[in-house]
Structure formats: structure tokens, C-alpha cells
Amino acid sequence: MGLVRHKWYRFILCVTVIALFVCYLKLQTLSNSKVVGSMSEHTLEYFLNKGTIKRKDAADIEWYHAVNSKSKLIEALRGSAQMIEADVLLRGQDPKEPIMAHPPDNDSDITLQDWLKVVVKSGKGIKLDFKSLAAVSQSMILLEEVRDQLQGPVWINADVLPGPGGKATPLDPHVFLQEVAQRSENDVLSLGWTTGWDVDVDNRGYSWEMVHQMEELCRSLKQPVTFPVRAALIPVSFPQFQWLLERSDRYSLTVWTGKDDVLNVEDLLPYRQNFNKTRIYYDLLESQFKQFKGLPGYS
Numbered sequence: 001m002g003l004v005r006h007k008w009y010r011f012i013l014c015v016t017v018i019a020l021f022v023c024y025l026k027l028q029t030l031s032n033s034k035v036v037g038s039m040s041e042h043t044l045e046y047f048l049n050k051g052t053i054k055r056k057d058a059a060d061i062e063w064y065h066a067v068n069s070k071s072k073l074i075e076a077l078r079g080s081a082q083m084i085e086a087d088v089l090l091r092g093q094d095p096k097e098p099i100m101a102h103p104p105d106n107d108s109d110i111t112l113q114d115w116l117k118v119v120v121k122s123g124k125g126i127k128l129d130f131k132s133l134a135a136v137s138q139s140m141i142l143l144e145e146v147r148d149q150l151q152g153p154v155w156i157n158a159d160v161l162p163g164p165g166g167k168a169t170p171l172d173p174h175v176f177l178q179e180v181a182q183r184s185e186n187d188v189l190s191l192g193w194t195t196g197w198d199v200d201v202d203n204r205g206y207s208w209e210m211v212h213q214m215e216e217l218c219r220s221l222k223q224p225v226t227f228p229v230r231a232a233l234i235p236v237s238f239p240q241f242q243w244l245l246e247r248s249d250r251y252s253l254t255v256w257t258g259k260d261d262v263l264n265v266e267d268l269l270p271y272r273q274n275f276n277k278t279r280i281y282y283d284l285l286e287s288q289f290k291q292f293k294g295l296p297g298y299s
Contacts, residue, residue, distance in 0.1 A: 043061070043153040052082050058278055062082055063283050064081035069100070070109050077119075077122050083153075084124050085157075087129045088129065088139055089106070089131045089135050090132065100115050124152050126155065130156070133176060136180065137179050156189055157228065158170075160192070161173060162210075164205060165198070188226055190225075190228055191214065197230065203233060204233070205237035211237075224252070226253065226281065227251065228256055229255055230256060230261070232257065242274070242275075245279060253271070254282075257284050265291050265295065
């Protein structure tokens with residue numbers, strides 16, 4: 001009888017240990033999912049806590065573009081925009097260092113190093129848009145030097161895959177992520193497709209192949225990822241982006257527009273109405289955004 005009782009006791013003990021281990025794994029999974037979800041909203045959390053937005057709605061984030069000169073930087077820091085965006089490339093002449101400029105310009109009156117020294121004092125969020133791989137490594141080193149002083153969110157942007165109508169050559173995604181991902185654990189990676197738009201042609205949207213390629217690229221990343229998508233091209237791509245956002249709570253969209261694109265803002269309503277408002281940023285022209293906010297289905 002004692003032997004049977006001993007075996008029964010060991011059985012109960014083993015079952016209890018296994019049950020506790022399973023519960024532990026479930027709690028870990030739940031905890032991790034909560035962390036991932038909060039990561040995708042950390043830009044909003046920052047500005048909400050700062051008091052510059054009143055609700056968790058990514059549409060309330062304002063952008064200031066092409067802050068590629070000293071004068072533009074002064075304007076951006078004085079303005080109401082929470083996020084300031086600038087283009088980074090390597091100077092076309094000696095000294096070869098990262099500067100703030102957009103091709104075809106290859107020089108500037110401000111380097112990335114000096115730009116960062118000013119921005120760290122502002123509390124603004126920044127989005128660095130890389131136009132070539134040559135500037136990435138040095139730029140990430142400069143960013144690391146001021147990392148402890150930066151208050152606002154940091155977004156790192158590049159077009160890394162070919163997209164609808166895109167004629168530019170995308171940056172090699174694996175080389176770019178190798179340089180960036182290990183040095184930007186708490187940043188938002190803004191990974192996009194090269195695109196084009198022409199008034200005289202049938203402009204196609206983002207294909208299933210394009211979103212599948214992007215998801216495969218981003219699946220193993222730990223950072224929150226936002227996908228910059230061209231507003232004029234997304235009305236016919238709703239199923240593709242719905243699928244993409246369902247793949248991870250880390251994912252969001254940043255809807256942007258070219259200054260010459262023809263956009264019917266009503267075509268953006270399905271995204272506004274069917275996706276979580278924390279997961280779609282709108283980087284539109286002021287006139288377009290005002291019209292968008294005035295639509296009956298916006299709120």
C-alpha cells in the first residue's frame with residue numbers, strides 16, 4: 001500500500017508541476033502580447049502624457065516636413081507639429097558626413113550631428129528618412145551619442161521594397177535592417193515601398209505579393225513598424241492592408257500624399273472606420289486633412 005501511495009503522490013506532484021508550467025507559459029505569452037501592443041502605441045503615449053494630444057488617435061499627430069536646413073529647423077521647433085521629418089544622406093564632397101538634404105541636393109547648411117544637438121532640447125519626435133545606405137552607419141552612431149538626451153519618439157524611415165509605380169531603387173532591406181535594427185530597439189521602424197503616381201495612367205494599388213514580402217521582412221523584428229503608404233494608391237488595397245495589420249499588433253500605417261497626387265479623401269474612410277485609430281497616422285496636405293476631418297464618417 002505504501003508503494004502505491006508513493007507512486008500516486010509522485011503522479012500528483014508531476015501533474016501539478018506541469019500544470020504550473022503551462023500556466024506560466026500562458027502568462028508569459030499574455031504579458032508579451034501586452035508589451036507588443038503598447039509598443040505600437042508608444043508614440044501616442046508620449047504625446048498624450050506631454051499634453052500635446054488629448055486622445056489616443058494617431059490622426060491627431062501633426063507633421064513638419066523636409067526640415068533639411070537651419071531655417072526650416074527653427075520653424076519646425078517653433079511650430080505646433082509633434083513630429084519633424086528630415087532627409088539624411090552623405091555629403092557629396094569632403095568631409096563625407098551625414099547631412100540633411102533631399103536628392104538631387106548633395107550638400108546642406110546643417111549636418112545631422114548639429115541637427116540632433118538642437119532637436120534633443122525640444123521634446124519633439126523625429127523621423128529620419130534615409131535616401132541612401134551610405135549615410136546609415138555613421139548616422140546611427142551619431143544617434144547613439146545623443147540617445148540618452150532624446151525625449152521624443154524616434155522613427156527611422158527608408159523605402160526598402162519596390163511598390164506600385166515605383167521607379168527609384170529601394171534600399172537593400174537586409175543591409176538597412178542590419179545597420180539599424182540592433183541600434184534602435186525602442187525606435188519605430190518606418191519601412192516602405194518605392195511608389196509612383198501619374199495622372200495619365202491607371203495607377204495600381206499595393207499587390208498581395210508586395211504586402212507578403214513586407215510581412216516576411218518584418219516578422220522577426222522586435223520594434224514597432226509603421227508602413228508608409230501612398231494615399232492615392234490605397235483605396236483599392238484595403239484587403240491587403242487589413243491582412244497586413246492583422247499579422248501583428250506592432251504594425252501600423254502612415255498614410256501620406258504627394259503634392260501633385262489627385263486624392264479623393266472619401267476613399268480613406270474605410271481605413272478610418274475599420275481600423276483601430278491608434279494604428280493609422282495621416283500625413284496629408286493641410287487642405288486634404290481639413291476636408292477629411294469634415295466628412296460625416298470621420299469621427
